[in-house]
Amino acid sequence: MFSKTCEYAIRAVIYIASTGTMDNKTGMTEISNNIEAPAHFTAKILQTLVHNDIVSSQKGVNGGFYMNKVQRQKHLIDIVRAVDGDTLFSGCGLGLSTCSEEEPCPFHEKYKVVRNNLKNMMESTSIDDMSKQLKKGRKFVRLEEMSKNEQ
Amino acid sequence: MFSKTCEYAIRAVIYIASTGTMDNKTGMTEISNNIEAPAHFTAKILQTLVHNDIVSSQKGVNGGFYMNKVQRQKHLIDIVRAVDGDTLFSGCGLGLSTCSEEEPCPFHEKYKVVRNNLKNMMESTSIDDMSKQLKKGRKFVRLEEMSKNEQ
DNA sequence: TATTCGCATGTCTTTGAAAACATAAGTATA
């Protein structure tokens, strides 16, 4: 469904939203360890997210990544758009160069319903929601170590 | 959403279902030209589909690809399963190794609804349906040349 | 202000899907 890049991005954002605060920023190593993603690749993805104002970062001693209130209220679709663009939500299901009501492919009528379902879900699900799910006990990658790192 | 392989597969099947009959089989060249897919790659995909009894083929003079009644009544999900496997319909939206109700990730509750929508749509949409859509005027790749080839 | 920590940025390498190539094998027709 999503690209590897996008999966890592969402996992990283959920992790940062659940641990990183202005006073206690989350470091690169801790993030990549806990979401089980390659460190350098994750770093590159996070830079894209910083540029798109989805997460914030601070260099230097005690630096790291964190999110402010406005950023936490953004939605999953913002992450996908920043990383993978809008193709998933507007492109043709059969991979044709264009998708429109004027020149629909045979799959169009059926596909657009599902595609809109996906889009609505991603638009209405905030990062805060995901963070709450995680704290409510929805398992995550290496959640055990997460609490260990928080000590 | 789907892999390139899968997109080509669906396009090829719709094309064959719309043109290939027992008496008038559709050739490899005609298929790849009309669905705008690389010939050799399409050939390989079609062999997978033949092995999975989604399309039939015949070698030699006047050979080509065609579909019988039973094959035309199969559904889009059969094509995806044959080519890409079942990951899209049962895997975790965040790319975690497992997805289950017992150990759900934070995305699980929201994602499974959309994933089931997609699955239901693919399960209930037959290849015949797609072929009818094409014949009803739903545009396809190079539909113009398709009728040319039919002459 | 020097040093150290940790993100930022650009380049390089790896990997696997996608695409191309070459050869085999089956079928119709003369």
Place this chain on the structure above:
DNA sequence: TATACTTATGTTTTCAAAGACATGCGAATA
């Protein structure tokens, strides 16, 4: 049965996503 035709199969090449490496830059703190 010889020949032309067309799919079947295995191998090789290409390319972009994924991942690794090296260096630069900003901030804290002693």
